[in-house]
Amino acid sequence: MRRFAEPNFLEEITKEILSLLESSHGRIACCQAVKLAADKSGANIRTAGAVINRLVTAGNFRYVYEYGQSYLEKSFAGLVRLSDKVMVAPPGYDVAIPVGMVMLRINPGAAFGDCRHPTTRLSVRAVDFVFAGGRGGRYGLDIGTGSGILAMAAAALGMSRVLATDIDSCARQEARENIRINRLANRIEVSDQPLEKISGRFDLTIANLRPPTLIRYAKRIAAKTEPGGAAVLSGMKEEEVAGVLAAFQPFFDVVWNATEGGWCAVVLQRKEENNGN
Numbered sequence: 001m002r003r004f005a006e007p008n009f010l011e012e013i014t015k016e017i018l019s020l021l022e023s024s025h026g027r028i029a030c031c032q033a034v035k036l037a038a039d040k041s042g043a044n045i046r047t048a049g050a051v052i053n054r055l056v057t058a059g060n061f062r063y064v065y066e067y068g069q070s071y072l073e074k075s076f077a078g079l080v081r082l083s084d085k086v087m088v089a090p091p092g093y094d095v096a097i098p099v100g101m102v103m104l105r106i107n108p109g110a111a112f113g114d115c116r117h118p119t120t121r122l123s124v125r126a127v128d129f130v131f132a133g134g135r136g137g138r139y140g141l142d143i144g145t146g147s148g149i150l151a152m153a154a155a156a157l158g159m160s161r162v163l164a165t166d167i168d169s170c171a172r173q174e175a176r177e178n179i180r181i182n183r184l185a186n187r188i189e190v191s192d193q194p195l196e197k198i199s200g201r202f203d204l205t206i207a208n209l210r211p212p213t214l215i216r217y218a219k220r221i222a223a224k225t226e227p228g229g230a231a232v233l234s235g236m237k238e239e240e241v242a243g244v245l246a247a248f249q250p251f252f253d254v255v256w257n258a259t260e261g262g263w264c265a266v267v268l269q270r271k272e273e274n275n276g277n
Contacts (some may be wrong), residue, residue, distance in 0.1 A: 094110035137203020148175030
């Protein structure tokens with residue numbers, strides 16, 4: 001029997017469970033995780049169950065109980081690495097920040113964007129990709145900012161000014177508080193302005209919204225994005241991507257995409273305006 005105390009074994013089990021979660025839309029039955037631990041170690045089910053409990057206690061995973069069934073999900077209550085450059089944690093969470101990384105602090109709240117949903121994590125990865133490729137520019141627009149996390153990621157990665165909009169007053173209040181905690185209030189403006197009333201153009205436009213809204217906004221997002229600039233789109237399930245991209249194709253080229261748990265995000269580059277677009 002392989003000993004659970006063996007160096008790197010718990011890390012190996014954690015990686016395998018994360019792989020299962022990735023292929024199972026973010027959730028697996030607890031008995032599946034226990035069986036994995038038992039098969040890998042040769043231990044009995046009781047001992048393997050204690051190992052899963054240990055990983056939950058350590059904050060790697062969390063239990064969810066629904067309709068008489070227990071499930072295991074990844075925990076996002078503590079420190080989470082969202083992309084190559086961006087980490088997030090609650091205020092007051094004491095952790096050393098690796099060189100070259102950006103740490104964002106997010107208060108738990110009602111607004112969308114607390115990192116529990118795959119589209120938030122995918123969007124942060126997309127924003128990171130934009131800046132890593134030198135497409136970030138100086139001015140950004142975050143449509144439907146929620147907690148403010150995507151606007152903050154853009155600002156923390158180097159954007160000079162970001163306009164973060166949301167029609168929900170509670171979301172705007174939470175975003176302002178998160179922005180204040182991260183000392184980014186001098187670079188991010190939170191607004192209730194609808195997209196059609198926003199003037200100017202932006203080097204980066206971010207929209208983590210559901211497909212009907214993305215499709216409805218396609219021409220307006222194109223009009224607000226500088227030629228050569230980037231748009232980050234998420235909020236789509238994999239089977240919905242083609243319909244969304246069809247609305248954006250006249251104005252943008254796809255330069256990046258990623259999926260997690262059946263959800264998708266894309267980075268688009270605005271075409272030059274020499275063809276009537």
